[in-house]
Amino acid sequence: MARIDIGRVFYALGDPTRRAIVDRLSAAPSSVSRLAAPLEITVTAVAQHLAVLEECGLVKTEKVGRVRTCRIESAGFDALQGWIAEHRTMWERRLDALGDIVDEE
Amino acid sequence: MARIDIGRVFYALGDPTRRAIVDRLSAAPSSVSRLAAPLEITVTAVAQHLAVLEECGLVKTEKVGRVRTCRIESAGFDALQGWIAEHRTMWERRLDALGDIVDEE
DNA sequence: TCGATTGTCAAGTCACCACTTCACTATTTT
DNA sequence: AAAATAGTGAAGTGGTGACTTGACAATCGA
Numbered sequence: 001m002a003r004i005d006i007g008r009v010f011y012a013l014g015d016p017t018r019r020a021i022v023d024r025l026s027a028a029p030s031s032v033s034r035l036a037a038p039l040e041i042t043v044t045a046v047a048q049h050l051a052v053l054e055e056c057g058l059v060k061t062e063k064v065g066r067v068r069t070c071r072i073e074s075a076g077f078d079a080l081q082g083w084i085a086e087h088r089t090m091w092e093r094r095l096d097a098l099g100d101i102v103d104e105e
Numbered sequence: 106m107a108r109i110d111i112g113r114v115f116y117a118l119g120d121p122t123r124r125a126i127v128d129r130l131s132a133a134p135s136s137v138s139r140l141a142a143p144l145e146i147t148v149t150a151v152a153q154h155l156a157v158l159e160e161c162g163l164v165k166t167e168k169v170g171r172v173r174t175c176r177i178e179s180a181g182f183d184a185l186q187g188w189i190a191e192h193r194t195m196w197e198r199r200l201d202a203l204g205d206i207v208d209e210e
Numbered sequence: 211t212c213g214a215t216t217g218t219c220a221a222g223t224c225a226c227c228a229c230t231t232c233a234c235t236a237t238t239t240t
Numbered sequence: 241a242a243a244a245t246a247g248t249g250a251a252g253t254g255g256t257g258a259c260t261t262g263a264c265a266a267t268c269g270a
Binding site: 042 | 260265
Binding site: 120154 | 227235236238
């Protein structure tokens with residue numbers, strides 16, 4: 001299991017087309033051209049997006065015959081959730097520590 | 106409470122400098138120029154990043170006198186967590202539904 | 211084996227965004 | 241009042257990334 005670059009995950013999900021792909025794959029696995037159909041872009045463009053999503057552990061693909069089947073992968077989501085949890089506790093602990101005192105230098 | 110565009114949140118966090126800002130603000134509130142110091146960019150650039158972070162509910166700022174104080178805001182994080190939870194349940198429910206049967210047309 | 215389907219590779223185009231500079235305003239300190 | 245501090249606004253530049261096209265490879269159905 002390769003370590004995941006959280007920056008790439010955010011970057012990947014920053015693009016609306018890639019989020020649309022993730023949406024569809026969350027509902028059901030799909031081939032590349034089936035993903036391309038509703039989005040109005042070329043199959044090539046979709047393949048490029050898939051490479052980005054795969055690189056950061058959000059999607060896993062497998063080619064059988066001439067069809068590449070794409071599925072959601074949890075690793076990227078796990079990394080995301082971890083990042084949020086980390087930051088949340090970081091600042092919530094701070095808020096707990098001092099009632100509402102301001103911080104110095 | 107304005108509704109948050111999850112796309113903007115991902116976009117905002119896709120940039121390493123903005124993540125660095127969020128990191129620092131998670132630890133403690135800060136002024137604009139204090140944020141700029143360790144990052145090797147101009148105060149102007151930092152202000153631009155802050156505008157992005159503020160727009161999507163990750164940061165809240167308040168100007169008192171000539172100093173603008175920046176703090177973490179939870180709205181953006183809440184939206185993030187919601188998005189992840191949504192997608193996670195979407196595909197996990199699917200996995201539960203059918204043992205390991207493939208899906209048709 | 212021929213044609214259609216599914217995807218890949220390489221290269222190019224165009225818009226956008228992170229950053230800069232420079233001029234400026236407002237507040238605080240001496 | 242003068243000088244220093246903190247930030248804002250407008251405009252420009254360069255690099256990156258989302259897309260395209262066109263040529264190709266491999267697999268599948270007739």
